[in-house]
Amino acid sequence: MTEKFDLAVIGAGSAGFSAAIGAANMGKKTLLIGYGTIGGTCVNFGCVPSKTLIRAAQAMHGQQVASRFDGVEVTSTLASWQRVQAQKQQLVDDLQKAKYIDLLPDQENITYVDGKAIFNQAGQLEVSGKSINAAKIIVATGSRQHIPGIKGMENIDYLTSQTALELETLPKSMLIIGGGYIGVELAQMFARFGVKITIMSRRGLLPNAEPEISLALSETFKQAGLTLIKADEYVDLVNENAGIKLAYASGTGMQNIAAEKLLIATGRVPNVENLNLENAGIMLNQNGGVEVDQHMRTSNKNIYAVGDVTNIDNYVYMAAYGAKIATANAMSDEALNDVGMIYDNKAMPAVVFTDPQVASVGLTEKAAKESGLNVKTSILTLDNLPRALAAQNVTGLIKLVADADTKRLIGGQIMAEEAGDSIQTLAMAIKMNMTYTDLASMIFPYLTNVEGLKLAAQTFDMDVKKLSCCAG
Numbered sequence: 001m002t003e004k005f006d007l008a009v010i011g012a013g014s015a016g017f018s019a020a021i022g023a024a025n026m027g028k029k030t031l032l033i034g035y036g037t038i039g040g041t042c043v044n045f046g047c048v049p050s051k052t053l054i055r056a057a058q059a060m061h062g063q064q065v066a067s068r069f070d071g072v073e074v075t076s077t078l079a080s081w082q083r084v085q086a087q088k089q090q091l092v093d094d095l096q097k098a099k100y101i102d103l104l105p106d107q108e109n110i111t112y113v114d115g116k117a118i119f120n121q122a123g124q125l126e127v128s129g130k131s132i133n134a135a136k137i138i139v140a141t142g143s144r145q146h147i148p149g150i151k152g153m154e155n156i157d158y159l160t161s162q163t164a165l166e167l168e169t170l171p172k173s174m175l176i177i178g179g180g181y182i183g184v185e186l187a188q189m190f191a192r193f194g195v196k197i198t199i200m201s202r203r204g205l206l207p208n209a210e211p212e213i214s215l216a217l218s219e220t221f222k223q224a225g226l227t228l229i230k231a232d233e234y235v236d237l238v239n240e241n242a243g244i245k246l247a248y249a250s251g252t253g254m255q256n257i258a259a260e261k262l263l264i265a266t267g268r269v270p271n272v273e274n275l276n277l278e279n280a281g282i283m284l285n286q287n288g289g290v291e292v293d294q295h296m297r298t299s300n301k302n303i304y305a306v307g308d309v310t311n312i313d314n315y316v317y318m319a320a321y322g323a324k325i326a327t328a329n330a331m332s333d334e335a336l337n338d339v340g341m342i343y344d345n346k347a348m349p350a351v352v353f354t355d356p357q358v359a360s361v362g363l364t365e366k367a368a369k370e371s372g373l374n375v376k377t378s379i380l381t382l383d384n385l386p387r388a389l390a391a392q393n394v395t396g397l398i399k400l401v402a403d404a405d406t407k408r409l410i411g412g413q414i415m416a417e418e419a420g421d422s423i424q425t426l427a428m429a430i431k432m433n434m435t436y437t438d439l440a441s442m443i444f445p446y447l448t449n450v451e452g453l454k455l456a457a458q459t460f461d462m463d464v465k466k467l468s469c470c471a472g
Contacts, residue, residue, distance in 0.1 A: 003111070004133045005031045007330060008125060010117045010275070011140035013040020014316045015307030017100060018323035019138045024109035028331055031134060032104075033127055034114045039100040040142055041308070042316040045162040048095055052088045053165060054185060054353050057192035061355070068392035078193060081170050088165075117141075119280040123300075136302050136330040139282075139290060140323065141275065143268040143308035148177070152237035156244055159263040161186065170195055171260040175246060177234065178265030179205040181352040184217065186265060188354050191226050198227040198257060200234075200248065206352065210364055210399050210413050212379060217358060217415065220395055229257070237262070270309045287311040295340045296326035304330050313345055347431035351420035356396045359423035362411030362430050365401050376404035378436070380456040382416060384464055387447050393417065398456040400426075400436060407435035407460075414452070422450040429453075436460045 007023045009016045012034030020032040037044050059076065066074035078084070104112050115128035125132040145160040147153065159167070159174075161182050172195065176187050179201030191197040199205070205221065205228065206214045218228055233249040243260040270289040277290065283299040285291040289311025296304045304326040307319030322343055329340040352358040368375045380398045382388040388396070396419075401411035412426045429439050440457035444450060446469065455464050 005029050005111070005135070007031070007136050007138065007327070008132050008134035009033065009138045009140060010125075011035075011040070011142055011307070011309070012038050012100070012112070013140065013142050013307065013319070014042055015140035015142070015319035015323040016040070016138075017103070018320040019140060019306065019327045020110050021103070021107060022324055022327040023331055024107050026327075026331055028109060030110045031132065032110050032112045033117050033132075034112065035116055035141075036114075038114075039096045043095050043099065044092060045165070047316055049088050049092050049165045050161070050185060050189075051353055052091055053084065054189045054355075056084050056088075057189040058355055060192050065393075081193070082168070085166075085168070117275065119276045119282075121279055123280040125280075137304070138323070138326050138330060139275070139277075139298070139303065139305040139309055140307045140319070141271040141309045143270050143311070143314065145264065146267045146269045147264055148234065148266050150234045150237050150246075155239060156237050156262060158244075159261055161263075161265055164190075164263050172196060173243070173259040174198070174261045174263055175200060175244065175257060175259035176263045176265055177201070177246075178267065179203065179207065179228075180265065180267060181206065182267075183263075183265035184221075185353050186263065187226060188221065188224070191224060196259075198229060198259060200229045200231050200246070200257070202231060204228075204230060206358060208364075209358060209360065212397060212399055213358055213413050213415050216395070216397055217354065220354075220356070268308065268314060270311050272309060285311065292343075294342045295329045296322055296343055297329065313348060315348075315350060318345065318348060347427045349420075349423045349427045351423065353420070356393075356416050357419040358413065358415045359419035360411075360413040361423055361427045362409070363401055364411055364413070365399075368401055368403075368410055373410070374404040376402045376407075376460065378402075378456050378459040380452060380459050380464070382452070384455060385416075385449070385452045386469065387449050387451060388416065390447060391417065398452045400453075400456050400460070402436050402460065407437055409434055409436055409439065409457075412453075412456075416449055416452065418449060422453060425450050425453055 006028035008031040009020045010033045020030050023030045062074050062076050066072045117127050120126050174195050174197055176183050176199045184205055187197050187199050204214055205218050231248040231250050236247040238245050244262045245258045247256050281300045283291045290305035290309050292305050292310050296306055298305050306322040306326045308314045325341045325343050349361045365377050378400045382396045383394040388394045396415035398414045402409050409430050414422055436457040444454045458464050
């Protein structure tokens with residue numbers, strides 16, 4: 001391809017589109033290189049389909065929710081899994097078209113090509129064997145499912161987080177290996193649709209969350225009938241009786257567990273293998289992703305990387321955010337040094353879409369201590385939150401982390417209904433360097449979930465059980 005471009009973007013997912021559209025809006029001639037399904041993981045295989053089915057499963061759970069209230073009876077029935085799936089797929093198709101495919105014709109500065117991108121031995125970018133002439137390049141090739149090397153895995157027709165969402169019929173039982181956010185979201189969803197669920201992991205549920213949150217979610221799952229198993233080693237997988245059987249080692253010795261289906265939810269790995277990045281002098285980080293600096297620039301000064309391929313903050317909104325920074329810096333006429341736009345995730349919110357949701361921002365207590373800070377924490381259980389009491393659902397808690405010397409808020413996690421809506425308030429507080437006394441003195445509306453943040457902030461210095469309603 002002899003045409004000269006200001007920017008070539010490898011990958012047509014959320015990060016790639018964000019970068020390409022950003023450059024095009026600057027008037028830069030941009031090449032967007034896709035390979036396979038346009039739109040990337042989130043809209044096609046991840047966020048959109050999973051959250052749609054999770055909401056459907058939550059509606060199925062209405063009977064249990066209603067039973068909290070005396071005199072209220074509700075029934076729910078899964079009339080057709082196939083219709084649920086069809087509605088989900090229609091939404092995926094509509095969003096893929098509206099947010100990706102239909103955007104390209106209106107972008108006169110973007111040329112789209114579909115093909116396999118590599119860096120040849122001379123370090124030159126090629127697409128399907130044709131050389132690309134681009135002043136700057138952004139790598140945004142995303143990630144894929146990680147498959148653990150368990151003996152016998154190659155003989156098993158296992159499910160991934162993608163194929164599990166495409167099941168034509170529901171199995172009677174499912175073994176899920178992995179207790180991270182993907183594993184717990186899908187476990188609760190399938191359980192609510194009537195599948196007998198076992199979650200097996202080495203470190204328990206949400207191992208990177210605050211331990212109080214992990215324990216509370218584990219208890220919630222157990223009460224709902226899910227089986228949780230901690231394993232030291234996954235030993236051997238075999239097909240058996242139209243299902244699978246896993247031999248595993250635990251503290252009590254060798255054990256076996258059988259299920260109709262196996263779902264692997266052990267995380268994701270960056271798509272870097274087939275790019276020949278070493279030919280362009282691009283280094284990888286210790287997590288196997290592309291190494292980038294604070295400006296999203298790789299070890300090659302003309303090449304940037306964003307999104308899951310960096311294995312940093314693997315969330316779609318952070319991919320788009322990083323892409324905007326990389327594009328601005330790549331298209332800058334000035335040498336970056338320390339003056340370019342900087343990637344800042346200090347106040348990055350994240351949500352696990354279980355019920356109740358688990359939302360987080362900033363540092364955990366452990367991470368704060370490891371960074372050398374003098375740490376002070378507060379924990380508010382939801383039996384102290386009027387909204388939770390009124391909803392007859394006090395499952396969950398709020399934990400805040402502060403710098404004990406300055407009282408500045410540096411992190412927090414919420415396990416509560418719609419915690420994802422409340423976490424942004426804490427993210428803004430951290431972004432603005434607020435102290436917990438600042439947060440505690442703010443006015444919050446009564447009988448809301450977000451009021452829990454005020455009460456949790458007050459809990460640093462007082463016993464909120466001794467306050468009247470709306471006090472403080």
